[in-house]
Amino acid sequence: MEEVLQQVINGLSQGSIYALIALGYTMVYGIIQLINFAHGDVYMIGAFVGYFSMTSFHMGFVEALITAMAVCTVLGVTIERIAYRPLRNSPRIAVLITAIGVSLILEYTMMYFFGASVRSYPPQSAFMSGSFNVHGVVIKNMQVVIIGISVTLMLILQYIVKRTKVGKAMRAVSQDAEAARLMGINVDTTISLTFALGSALAGAAGVLVGVYYNSINPLMGIMPGLKAFVAAVFGGIGLIPGALIGAYVIGLLETGVAALGYSLFRDGVVFAVLIIVLIVKPTGLLGKNTKEKV
Amino acid sequence: MARILPLLAKVVAVLAVYLVVQAMIMTGVVDDYILITMVTICVNIILAVSLNLITGFTGQFSLGHAGFMSIGAYTTGLLTMHYPTWWAFLLGLLAGGAIAAIIGFLVGLPTLRLRGDYLAIATLGMAEIIRVLFLNFPFTNGAAGLSGMPRFVNWTWLYVFTAGTVILISNFLRSMPGRNLIAVREDEIAASSIGVNAVRAKTLAFVVGAFFGGLAGGLYSSYFYFIKPDLFGFQKSIDILIIVVLGGLGSLTGSVIAAILLAVISSLLQPFPELRMVIYGLILVVVMVFRPQGLMGDRELTFSAMRRLLPHRWREARP
Numbered sequence: 012m013e014e015v016l017q018q019v020i021n022g023l024s025q026g027s028i029y030a031l032i033a034l035g036y037t038m039v040y041g042i043i044q045l046i047n048f049a050h051g052d053v054y055m056i057g058a059f060v061g062y063f064s065m066t067s068f069h070m071g072f073v074e075a076l077i078t079a080m081a082v083c084t085v086l087g088v089t090i091e092r093i094a095y096r097p098l099r100n101s102p103r104i105a106v107l108i109t110a111i112g113v114s115l116i117l118e119y120t121m122m123y124f125f126g127a128s129v130r131s132y133p134p135q136s137a138f139m140s141g142s143f144n145v146h147g148v149v150i151k152n153m154q155v156v157i158i159g160i161s162v163t164l165m166l167i168l169q170y171i172v173k174r175t176k177v178g179k180a181m182r183a184v185s186q187d188a189e190a191a192r193l194m195g196i197n198v199d200t201t202i203s204l205t206f207a208l209g210s211a212l213a214g215a216a217g218v219l220v221g222v223y224y225n226s227i228n229p230l231m232g233i234m235p236g237l238k239a240f241v242a243a244v245f246g247g248i249g250l251i252p253g254a255l256i257g258a259y260v261i262g263l264l265e266t267g268v269a270a271l272g273y274s275l276f277r278d279g280v281v282f283a284v285l286i287i288v289l290i291v292k293p294t295g296l297l298g299k300n301t302k303e304k305v
Numbered sequence: 306m307a308r309i310l311p312l313l314a315k316v317v318a319v320l321a322v323y324l325v326v327q328a329m330i331m332t333g334v335v336d337d338y339i340l341i342t343m344v345t346i347c348v349n350i351i352l353a354v355s356l357n358l359i360t361g362f363t364g365q366f367s368l369g370h371a372g373f374m375s376i377g378a379y380t381t382g383l384l385t386m387h388y389p390t391w392w393a394f395l396l397g398l399l400a401g402g403a404i405a406a407i408i409g410f411l412v413g414l415p416t417l418r419l420r421g422d423y424l425a426i427a428t429l430g431m432a433e434i435i436r437v438l439f440l441n442f443p444f445t446n447g448a449a450g451l452s453g454m455p456r457f458v459n460w461t462w463l464y465v466f467t468a469g470t471v472i473l474i475s476n477f478l479r480s481m482p483g484r485n486l487i488a489v490r491e492d493e494i495a496a497s498s499i500g501v502n503a504v505r506a507k508t509l510a511f512v513v514g515a516f517f518g519g520l521a522g523g524l525y526s527s528y529f530y531f532i533k534p535d536l537f538g539f540q541k542s543i544d545i546l547i548i549v550v551l552g553g554l555g556s557l558t559g560s561v562i563a564a565i566l567l568a569v570i571s572s573l574l575q576p577f578p579e580l581r582m583v584i585y586g587l588i589l590v591v592v593m594v595f596r597p598q599g600l601m602g603d604r605e606l607t608f609s610a611m612r613r614l615l616p617h618r619w620r621e622a623r624p
Contacts, residue, residue, distance in 0.1 A: 046422060094590050101597030104366070108550045111543055112589030119582035237429075237539060244426045279437030282430030289427050290415045 013147040018270045019263065024154040024223065026262025027161035031216035032239035033246075033254040034168060035087075035209025041185040041249035042205045044103055048110040049090055051236015052117035053210045057083045057217025058227040059121065065133050072139060072222065076160070079214040087210025088203050096199065114232075121229035129228045132221045139222065157219050164212055165255065171208065172251065181205055185249065238265075241285050247295030256296060260284075314608055319472075323464050330460055344458070346568045347467040348525045353548040353560035354474050355517035360546070361554035361603075362478060363510035364490030365417070366425040370518050370545045372432030375537035376408060377401030377519030378526035379445060385527060386454045394457040394527060398466070402519040408435070409515025410508060417507045432542055439534040450533025451526075458528040466524060470517050475557050477513065486510050490555075551592060552599055559601030566600075 032054055039047045057079040064075035094113050098106045134140070135153070142151040172178040180201045183191040192198050220235070221227050242261045246253025261281055268280045288296060326343070329335040335343070356370045380401035384393045408431075416427040439445045477483045485506040488496035497503050526532045548567060552559030570588065574581040592600075 040422075044422075046425075094594070097594045098597055101593075102554075104360075104550055104554065105593045105597035105599075108547060109590050109593040111547065112586040112593065115582050115586030115589070119580075119586065123579045123583060233539075241426060241430070244423060248422060275441055276437055279434045282433045282437075286416065286427050286430050286434075289419055289423055293419045293423060295423070 014270070016148045018266050020148065020150055020154055021270075022263035022266035023259065024157045024262075025266055026259035027158050028216050028220055028223070029235065029239050029242050029262050030255050030258035031161055031164065031212045031219070032235060033242040033258045034165065034251060035213045036240050037243040037246075037248055037251060037254040038181075038205050038209045040243065042181060042202055043095070043099075043106075045095065045106050045110065046240065047209075048107070048236070049094075049113040049117060050209065050213055051232035051234075051239070052114050053083050053087055053090075053232075054213040054217045054220075054235065055121070055227070055229060055232035056086055056117065057214030058221040058231065059125070059217070059229075060214065061218035061221050062130060062132060062227055072135065072218075076215060076218045079218045080211040081214075083210040083214025083217070084207045087206040087213075091203055091206040096202075118229050118232070125229065127229060129226045131225050132227070135222060153223055157223060160215065160219065164215060168208060168212070169251065177201070177204055238281065241281065244295055245285055245288060247298030250295075250297050253295055253297040311608055319468050323461075323468075326464070327460060340460070342568055342572050343460070344463060344524075344528045346565050347463045348521045348528075349545070349548055349564040349568065350467050350561050351470045351517055351521035351524070352545045353552065353564050354471055354557055355514040355521070356545050357549045357552075357554065357557060357560045358474055358478070358486070358517075359510050359514040361549055361556070361560075362483075362490060363486040363507060365507055365510060366421055367428040367511075367514075368425045368539070368542050368546065369428030369430075369432030370514070371537040371539070371541035372428075372435040373405040373409060373515040373518030374522035374525070374541070375432075375435055375439060375532075375534065376405040377522030378532045378537070379439060379451070379522075380404055380519070381523030382451045382454045382526040382532055383444065385457065386451065389455040391457060394455075397527075398520055398523040401523040402516040405519025405522070406512045406516040409511040413508045413511035414504075417504060417511070429539060429542065432537070433539065436534045436537055439537075445534075448533060448535065450531065450536075452531040454526060454530045456527060456530055458524055463524060463528075466520060470520070471557060471561065474513070474517070478557075482506070482509055487555075547589065550599055551589070553601035553603060554599060555603035556599070556601040556605055558606035559599055559604075562606070563600060 032050065035050050035053070036047060039045055039050070060079040060082045061075045064070040064078045065072075070078065090113055094109050095106055098109060139153050139156065140151075142149050144150075170178075172181060180191070180196045181204065183194065183196055184198050184201045188198050191201075216235075217227075220231075238261060239258065242257035243254045245257030245260065246255070248254075264281055264284060265277050268274070268277045273280070292298065326335065330340065352370060352374060356367065359365050359367050359370075377398070378401070381394065381397035384397035384400065387393075412428075412431045416424060416431075419427055440447055445451065478487070485496070485501045486509070488499075488501050489503050489506045493503050496506075522537075548563045549560055551567065552561070552563030571581070571585070574584055577584075
């Protein structure tokens with residue numbers, strides 16, 4: 012029983028990180044139907060910014076987190092402005108290839124300047140590296156911090172999307188960009204804002220992973236990016252609650268499979284479950300099946 | 306006569322390319338290094354043309370082509386390691402293609418009711434599952450992969466299979482089932498209402514595409530005599546997709562041109578290994594921003610199109 016609870020805690024921490032990345036994927040997808048393959052690399056940049064804030068500028072955890080989120084926000088908006096906006100009316104697959112191009116540029120620019128080697132985050136404060144024991148289940152303070160920060164950020168996001176004017180604009184653009192424009196919504200600004208929010212969350216995820224797993228490298232964004240995308244599709248891409256459910260399911264599934272001793276099969280199991288879900292519900296868990304009209 | 310001449314021109318062109326390269330290999334103009342690039346080009350042409358059939362002509366977004374390739378690579382690799390004969394090599398290529406086609410069929414049937422990005426992620430998942438299986442099968446030697454299979458591929462085989470694939474697929478697209486694929490791409494509902502079986506058309510595209518993907522994998526493993534599961538990951542599928550989109554979705558000649566261009570660019574960038582991928586990424590972004598439909602769009606580079614480029618008086622002189 013303790014073992015199961017232990018794995019649930021681990022899975023929730025892993026899932027929180029996936030959720031932060033998956034939210035950016037799903038918001039961008041919801042608004043411009045683009046699978047933003049560069050999103051995983053924004054997360055990687057976030058991890059590096061956090062690393063340099065802590066080592067070169069001797070910032071604490073919170074300051075580093077905020078710096079990384081700020082830098083990633085600027086980066087996300089810049090990427091959208093330079094690489095995606097000129098392609099607004101192009102076939103979607105062309106934008107997808109552009110996103111892959113941006114992803115390669117980010118990965119290998121980082122590799123050029125900082126090398127391919129793995130770097131480890133500086134040791135954290137005593138509070139962060141501590142842990143406590145609840146009926147035999149060891150919970151690291153760090154895990155509490157990760158889950159806490161993720162949930163807080165998601166609540167803020169939910170508030171922005173549901174309760175504010177800009178959030179309303181975002182929902183309007185994702186339903187029908189042309190009609191939103193006619194209602195006086197600045198579509199380009201709204202899309203930039205979506206990228207800003209998504210990238211900030213990815214930046215936060217980067218720092219959290221750096222602190223949690225203590226190792227970062229320029230290619231670290233590929234696999235979590237892919238997993239987060241899978242999470243977004245799993246829940247129904249374009250839906251914020253769907254991304255959350257998907258991310259936590261995948262996080263729990265991965266830790267579960269690894270804990271049972273099949274870690275070599277981990278990625279395979281994740282994808283197999285994804286395919287089964289898609290076969291049963293072709294638009295993801297929460298997705299609505301819209302009939303195509305002629 | 307009017308129909309035979311263009312055919313004759315094509316046959317002559319196909320033979321001429323083969324003979325010129327063969328002569329260059331024999332005289333030593335083409336050394337081993339250039340030959341490796343040419344093998345890469347040919348394998349990539351087969352992969353891109355077969356993916357173009359699925360994604361460009363049938364409109365089914367697939368991110369799992371490397372999975373089919375790995376099936377062919379492992380089949381050919383295992384067969385030739387145990388039976389190092391020509392027959393085993395040829396059988397391996399065909400069997401690899403056939404197994405890939407069967408997997409394409411099995412995977413295709415349930416997943417083809419998915420649309421667009423959901424299909425893309427399902428195919429991506431399929432390729433990842435295949436990769437994980439190859440990592441764990443008792444006979445594939447895990448992450449270290451297979452090495453030391455005999456090399457049977459030479460320029461002749463390579464060219465026969467590459468040219469053969471392009472010709473077969475382009476002829477297939479002009480057949481009735483091939484036309485059905487294009488109809489499904491243009492509008493699935495409209496196609497169904499005039500009697501095209503959309504599910505059958507899509508499955509057929511996956512089966513044919515998977516077969517040639519497997520064939521390409523077999524050629525790859527036999528030339529480079531080293532394969533491991535990580536060679537056929539997500540990145541490889543993306544690489545193939547890049548060739549297809551860069552050349553133009555729905556243009557076979559576009560895929561061929563893009564495969565050649567990207568390989569040439571890649572080998573020109575060889576002296577700057579650190580910046581290579583950065584420049585490669587920049588090229589992708591710039592090409593897509595300025596030419597989102599790809600180099601060729603959905604047009605083909607045909608003999609009649611080339612003739613239109615010639616000066617007027619030359620055009621008149623020919624039939």
